[in-house]
Amino acid sequence: MKDTTLYDELLGLKQPWYVAGVRLEVVKQEVEVEVRSKDTTWACPECQGRMHIHEYTERRWRHLDSCQFKTIIVCQVPRVQCSEHGTQMVQVPWAAEKQGRFTKLFERFAIAVLQECSTSAGSGLLKISWDEADGIKQRAVKRGWRKEEKVCPRIGIDEKSYGKGNKFVTIVASIQEGSYDSRTCWRR
Ligand SMILES: [Zn+2]
Structure with a gap:
């Protein structure tokens, strides 16, 4: 299986999106996945009116790691020029937020990590900055x-x-009203 086909399957891309290239940066411990789009008409994200590409803009998103390598999706995203809403970037199915830097799957995983530990510990595990981890939390809270x-x-x-x-045994119990939970510590 070609690496482009592999990442097509892993990312679950559908038409018109496809993986055009995969680059492994061993020194940076990164995999860069280049996603492109086939020629088609696009919807203005505001009014859903169909129109042709006006220009492209390069965007990068952090995705779930490939083994120990950070995985980055890079895409020249089409922008359309709507007579009513001006120049707009089309919606990409993997992005968590319109202007965000993470994919939906990465943010979902990050939220699961941040539910179990502090922002500092979570940012270390996820290899993102404290501010980025806090941003993911704040968006999830919203x-x-x-x-x-x-x-x-x-x-x-x-x-x-x-x-x-x-x-003897030592019994440690939560005595919060409405709940009872105990942990027994055995002594020899
Ligand atoms: Zn529009």
């Missing part, structure tokens, strides 16, 4: 995401003996 509270406001600790002899 869409209705709330980070689950992980800290127990009240805990209870107790010791109990069991069996014969001096055997």
Whole structure:
């Protein structure tokens, strides 16, 4: 299988989009995937009116890694000139946000990571800046995401003996109203 066909399948691209080239930058630990579009008419993103390409603009998006390599989608994106809405970049199906730098799948993965750890830890794992990680979080919050509270406001600790002899267990329990969860620490 050619690498362009492989990335076509991995990205799930549909007409008129296709992968035209794949470049491996070993020193930068990056894979650059060049996506192009076949000749067609395009919709103005505001009014959906069909029109021809006016010009192109190069855009780059961070996508999910290919093994340990950062994967970047690069595309000369068509721009149309609508008589009502001016020059507009057409919608690309993989972009999370109109002016964003991440693909939908990358942002979804980043949100899953940021739900489990701090912004600093998440940005390190995702190899993005703190500001970029915070931007992803803020956009997710606008869409209705709330980070689950992980800290127990009240805990209870107790010791109990069991069996014969001096055997004890320590019981640590969340005593938050409406919930009960306990962790038992065994002592020899
Ligand atoms: Zn328009």
